[in-house]
Structures are given as C-alpha cells and as structure tokens.
Amino acid sequence: MSEEIRIYVADLAAYNAGHLHGVWINATLDIDDILAQVDAMLAASPTEDAEEYAIHDFEGFGDYHLGEYEGLQAAHEIACFIEEYPEFGGALLAHFNDLEQARKAAEEDYCGCHASLADYAQQLTEETTSIPQHLAPYIDYQAMARDMEYSGDVFTLETGFEQVHVFWNR
Structure with missing residues (x-):
C-alpha cells in the first residue's frame, strides 16, 4: 500500500x-x-x-x-x-473488526501469501509428508483446500490477483 x-x-x-x-x-x-x-x-x-x-x-x-x-x-x-502489515492489515481488521484479534492472527496464525489456498495446501503437504513420486499426480490439492476452508481450519483474505493470505483459524 x-x-x-x-x-x-x-x-x-x-x-x-x-x-x-x-x-x-x-x-x-x-x-x-x-x-x-x-x-x-x-x-x-x-x-x-x-x-x-x-x-x-x-x-x-x-x-x-x-x-x-x-x-x-x-x-x-x-x-x-x-x-x-500493509499487504493485508486493513482486510484483516475488516474481517475481525477487532484490533487485538487481528494482531493475534497476524502474529500467530499467518501462513503467508499464496496464489491460491490449493497452493498453500500443496506446500504444507510437501513440507510435512513424504509423497512417493508415483502417487504425487493423484493428490487433489483443490479438494484439500476446500476441506481446509469448509472445516474452519483456515480462513483466507484475497487482496489481489493470486494474492491469497492464509491464516489458521484458532
């Protein structure tokens, strides 16, 4: 900004x-x-x-x-x-409408900016799991992202084209 x-x-x-x-x-x-x-x-x-x-x-x-x-x-x-937090501060405050909750989310729950939630799901999976090469093409990261969001595990703020800020929802 x-x-x-x-x-x-x-x-x-x-x-x-x-x-x-x-x-x-x-x-x-x-x-x-x-x-x-x-x-x-x-x-x-x-x-x-x-x-x-x-x-x-x-x-x-x-x-x-x-x-x-x-x-x-x-x-x-x-x-x-x-x-x-110029990239997402205003959007995060609008999401919570509470400065302390927004600060907690920015400091403790921020997972970074990604092109999509599916990209974050892929990054998280690859960092935490050993995936055999022959199975990698069968993993549906779009479905994983959808499940993460629907379950309430994460929330996202889209601030621009392929600028999706991901936060854990704790």
Whole structure:
C-alpha cells in the first residue's frame, strides 16, 4: 500500500456554524504529534472557543472503515497496525473488526501469501509428508483446500490477483 494512512479531523464548532475547517493528519505519527496538529487546527478555528473535534474522513485504511465515533488513539493504533502489515492489515481488521484479534492472527496464525489456498495446501503437504513420486499426480490439492476452508481450519483474505493470505483459524 503506497497511500498515506491519514485522517481528516474537523473542528466541530466551525462545522456546526456552517464552516468547513479541519486538517488531514498522518495517522501513523506519534499520538502527541497528532494531538498537537489537532490543537493547532482548533486554535486557528474561524469560530471562538473551538474545543471539540471529530474524525470526518480517512484514507489509506484499505478495507477497514473507521467507526463514526472512533477516537484519535484508536485511529492511531489501527493505522499503525495497517502500516505494519500493509499487504493485508486493513482486510484483516475488516474481517475481525477487532484490533487485538487481528494482531493475534497476524502474529500467530499467518501462513503467508499464496496464489491460491490449493497452493498453500500443496506446500504444507510437501513440507510435512513424504509423497512417493508415483502417487504425487493423484493428490487433489483443490479438494484439500476446500476441506481446509469448509472445516474452519483456515480462513483466507484475497487482496489481489493470486494474492491469497492464509491464516489458521484458532
């Protein structure tokens, strides 16, 4: 993912007064830097006594959609996770809708990116089993992959053409 992971933080006092006033902020910055940019935006508000803000838009979060009432700290943690796992972070968060479960899956259950689940089934089989040459052509890796998925042993996230991220479902 080459897109910057950022949030648009809006001044609610200005918004309620009919003015669009806010700032796009890189959500992976240190939380203190994010808060400093929010404070600077509020200080430059076209309305007096601007104190409240809200995240009104976001970019670079992949398949994950920030909730309407997501706080800056949560948005920052989610952005950092997506930055850490750019190939599948947003999709994994969208799958679980929970940062801790997504982090556990990424750190403990990730089996890699493959062209298909059948390719992963073949790799796993060949790494763990000695297959006689004369039997190798008879192994149906498509069926094995289907069984792995139907049984709930694994789940996959397809992020592009022949980009299937495989995770154990523990």
